[in-house]
Amino acid sequence: MEQIISIKNLNFSYGRNEIIKGLNLSISKGEIIGLIGENGAGKTTLLNILLGLLPSKQNVKVFGGRPGSLLAKQKIGSMLQGDLVLSNVRIEEFLEEVATQYNNSIPLEPILIKLDLVQHRHKFLKELSGGLMRRVTFAQALLSNPELLFLDEPTVGMDAQARHIFWELIEELREQGKTMIITSHYLEEIQQVASRIIFLQKGNFTFQGTLNELQALHKQTTISITAECEQYNFAKLVGVVKVEKSGSQVAIKSIDGDKTLKELLLECPEVSNITVEHETLEKIFLQMTTDKEQR
């Protein structure tokens, strides 16, 4: 698989403030990376290094060359936080100007239609609401028909409809084989699209892998049932860490959901309305960040 990004032992500091500490990362074509971490973890800093906006040494390669090279600029579309200058330029004029900077730019009209920007095309950038601004920034990132997209908190300020359109487009881009790094604090959105999740904590990657792998590490499962045998001692089932009862409704939390469920069905076969829920990315995130603070 073609390697798009390679980082070996990257360190970065703002003055004496060490932000990134010995990071290693390799990203292949077609991967969708969900880069998550607390405020101030260094996510934007890492994207800025990959864009060549912050300095790095030979240990960072983007498309086989240095970040910020002419080649990389043609192949990357980025949507950073607050990167649109609030000017007296209209949306359409701005996007037409952006398109002239790229060799492979794609027609503007289909992008305006897809992002529901047609009726706004004559608005001035300085008049735009926050959510509309994000949509224009996304349009700008797509215009170069990029192979690689950096999307830094892309849906902040977007309303539900705009977010829906955004994630549908991301799905289309995924099907086209684009590579993406997306940072977001909306973890339920990230977990839908990311092929790999990277957890950045205080300058280190504390996890890299699929959502399934992350869930396996934090493998609490909740089995909810309606039980006629509510007198049964569910706490003695294998793997169970907590049982919550409300009448015949029982929620069993287990660190080995498969075994717990098997034993439950043998011991108490008359259960019904069984649902099995794995930990969400949001819950794992909270667990990981709390664990770290307690150390």
Ligand SMILES: Nc1ncnc2c1ncn2[C@@H]1O[C@H](COP(=O)(O)OP(=O)(O)OP(=O)(O)O)[C@@H](O)[C@H]1O
């Ligand atoms: N230009 C700068 N000069 C000095 N320190 C900076 C600068 N930009 C960012 N920092 C600091 O670097 C750290 C990492 O910031 P960064 O913006 O990369 O974090 P982040 O993970 O993107 O956070 P958020 O989720 O809030 O967007 C923070 O402590 C921040 O205050």
